Amino acid sequence: MSAVRGVADRDPGLxxxxxxxxxxxxxxxxxxxAVLAVKTALHGGASAAGIVACALVCALWLAFLLLAHRRIRALAATPAPTALPPRQAALAVLCAMATAVCAAALVV
Amino acid sequence: MIAFVRNVRLWFAPEQVREEGSTPDYRFSLANERTFLAWLRTALALIGGGFAVDQFLPDLRWGWRVGLALALLAAGVLCSLRAVNHWMRCERAMRRGEDLPASRFPALLSVVVALVAVAMVAVVLLGWAG
Known part of the structure; x- marks a missing residue:
């Protein structure tokens, strides 16, 4: 019986x-x-600046992974999750933009 | 521009957003979040495209290669900034019960992507001919 109720409680649109x-x-x-950044950094002999930029991209990727993990856990915690906090959205965008800046440093 | 700066301040002040209007159905907020994530993926794809141009077109002259890569990277930055800005505007409009904001950005981005694609075809064809 509880299984049936569980299905009914869930949002049918998932x-x-x-x-x-x-x-x-x-x-x-x-x-x-991030993988493309590593490939660019290692291509044609790695320079010190290239390694630093590559490490930064990896750190940014890890930050995004943690951010996504946090949001996914918040989504799973309640049947009617609250909206995404603006700070988390801004952080996700900052990760993407910082990756682009590192990419520019790697490409030039 | 001023509206954009005011919006940027709101990104880091969630309590100020929550004071406005009333909380919409959580499903609308989640749909808005998914749209935001789709735009963020587009931005990440453009950034990946910048890397790809640099890595997979080695025969291209340095200026063209770096210029094209930087243009794609800049498009990625713009796209991600616009993603969070539009998400915030939609969220506030939903709270206040207004119409969702219209945007010229999708049309602009598709024109830019089409131009870059045509340029790539020209570069590849000329590269074969020359």
Missing amino acids: QPERTRLAWRRTTLSSTVA
């Missing part, structure tokens, strides 16, 4: 699950960007 998967996809995208 909105929290879809949002969780969107975070997963975005993490995957940032992984691809």
Whole structure:
């Protein structure tokens, strides 16, 4: 009986699950960007500046991973999760922008 | 521009956002969040494209290669900034019960991507010919 009620309580549109998967996809995208950054840094002999930029990109990727993990846990905690805090959205965007700056340093 | 700066201040002041209007149905907020994430993925894809141009077009002259890569990276930065700005505007509009903000950005971005694609085709064809 409780299993049936559990199904009824859940949002039939599976909105929290879809949002969780969107975070997963975005993490995957940032992984691809980080892998390309490592490839660029190691291509044609690694320089000291290249290694530093590469390490920064990896740190940013880790930060994004933790951010996504936190949000996913918040989504799973309640049946009607609260909206994304603006600070977390800004941090996610800052990660992407800092990755772009490191990329510019690597490419030039 | 001033509206954008005011918006930036709100990114770091969640309690100020919560004072405005009433909380919408959580599903609307989650849909808005997914749209934000989709734009963030677009930005990350543009950044990845910048790396790809640098890595996979080694025959291109240095100026062209770096210029194209930097243009893609700049587009990625713009796209991510716009993602969070638009997300915040939608969130506030929903709280106040207003219409969602209209945006020229998707049209602008598609025109830029189309131009870059045409430029790439030209570069590849000329590269074969020359």
